[in-house]
Amino acid sequence: MSLEELHSIFSVFALPIFDLSSNILRRTSRMADWTECMNYGIHIAREAREVILHAFRIKKAVMLKSSPADLVTETDQRVERMLISAIKAKYPHHKFIGEESVAAGEKLILTDSPTWIIDPIDGTANFVHRFPFVAISIAFAVNKQTEFGIVYSCIEDKLYSAQRGRGAFCNDIPLATSGQEDITKCLLVTEIGAERDQLALATMTSNIHRLLEIPVHGIRAVGTAAVDMCLISTGGADAYYHIGMHCWDIAASALIVSEAGGVVIDTNGSEFDMMARRVIAASSMSVARRIAQAIQAFPCERDDDPRAHPQKAQIEHSTDSGNDVHKKAGGHRRL
Numbered sequence: 001m002s003l004e005e006l007h008s009i010f011s012v013f014a015l016p017i018f019d020l021s022s023n024i025l026r027r028t029s030r031m032a033d034w035t036e037c038m039n040y041g042i043h044i045a046r047e048a049r050e051v052i053l054h055a056f057r058i059k060k061a062v063m064l065k066s067s068p069a070d071l072v073t074e075t076d077q078r079v080e081r082m083l084i085s086a087i088k089a090k091y092p093h094h095k096f097i098g099e100e101s102v103a104a105g106e107k108l109i110l111t112d113s114p115t116w117i118i119d120p121i122d123g124t125a126n127f128v129h130r131f132p133f134v135a136i137s138i139a140f141a142v143n144k145q146t147e148f149g150i151v152y153s154c155i156e157d158k159l160y161s162a163q164r165g166r167g168a169f170c171n172d173i174p175l176a177t178s179g180q181e182d183i184t185k186c187l188l189v190t191e192i193g194a195e196r197d198q199l200a201l202a203t204m205t206s207n208i209h210r211l212l213e214i215p216v217h218g219i220r221a222v223g224t225a226a227v228d229m230c231l232i233s234t235g236g237a238d239a240y241y242h243i244g245m246h247c248w249d250i251a252a253s254a255l256i257v258s259e260a261g262g263v264v265i266d267t268n269g270s271e272f273d274m275m276a277r278r279v280i281a282a283s284s285m286s287v288a289r290r291i292a293q294a295i296q297a298f299p300c301e302r303d304d305d306p307r308a309h310p311q312k313a314q315i316e317h318s319t320d321s322g323n324d325v326h327k328k329a330g331g332h333r334r335l
């Protein structure tokens with residue numbers, strides 16, 4: 001009987017054993033070595049990359065989610081299905097939070113159980129337009145703490161990985177942030193996101209304006225939050241900030257940045273919370289705090305808020321990227 005099943009039985013009686021079993025789970029996860037799990041995650045990410053590389057080159061059926069800029073394709077759904085079924089086959093008691101499973105109506109609940117947090121294609125708009133920055137992001141959490149993170153930038157063939165307490169790597173080469181402490185010497189990355197309402201757009205553009213006038217050296221947007229953040233871990237950029245992304249976009253890369261010697265905080269300056277949909281990842285705390293001081297956030301429902309992720313109305317939209325964009329019937333999307 002798994003510890004999670006033990007939890008559910010004894011928690012009903014609220015017996016002292018319940019505390020004992022959760023303490024066992026905590027101690028076990030602290031002692032556990034998740035290397036074998038991470039290596040399996042890397043193995044299936046490599047398999048998923050082959051599917052993405054093939055689909056990258058061909059015409060795609062594009063569907064819309066929360067806005068005309070929030071795209072999804074059959075490949076996103078197929079890759080997520082492939083990853084989750086491969087993991088279930090090896091680790092049947094593990095839990096999952098997947099971007100496209102949540103979009104299809106699954107509840108987003110992070111428990112103490114071993115949980116895989118998956119974005120099958122981070123940078124779907126790039127994928128649709130054949131803009132060559134498309135990543136698979138896989139994080140693994142136990143007791144709500146990320147134990148390892150994998151970000152595979154598929155077209156670049158750069159596999160970023162980190163295990164808690166054991167450093168960060170890109171294609172097995174150790175990573176280190178720039179360590180930059182002077183905001184006026186920083187190159188920033190951010191994302192414009194899929195929000196197209198006036199408040200979000202005004203907030204995003206005023207944040208860019210305020211940061212540029214500090215001044216900073218520049219601001220870039222690669223189109224995938226996961227790769228943006230991995231660039232901080234390489235020292236290729238010095239800080240990333242974003243409001244509105246989801247846990248699956250950044251759970252893996254947040255660990256990769258911190259294991260490369262960077263800092264990851266909330267945009268309000270408090271401790272990072274992967275469900276809050278706000279993040280600053282930086283080469284140093286002084287740069288992170290300076291960005292927190294300069295920017296404002298627009299309101300976002302937490303990822304783990306039960307009211308979040310309602311089935312969004314599907315919007316008709318045409319695109320000039322040579323792909324067919326079509327309306328999805330209402331209700332849950334097939335996965």
Ligand SMILES: O=P(O)(O)O[C@H]1[C@H](O)[C@@H](O)[C@H](O)[C@H](O)[C@@H]1O
Nearest residue numbers: 122123124191193194223224225
């Ligand atoms: O939907 P995918 O998985 O492509 O994730 C991207 C979001 O769609 C953007 O809004 C967001 O701004 C980031 O670009 C994020 O990577």
Ligand SMILES: [Mg+2]
Nearest residue numbers: 119122123249
């Ligand atoms: Mg994403």
Ligand SMILES: [Mg+2]
Nearest residue numbers: 099119121122
């Ligand atoms: Mg995605």
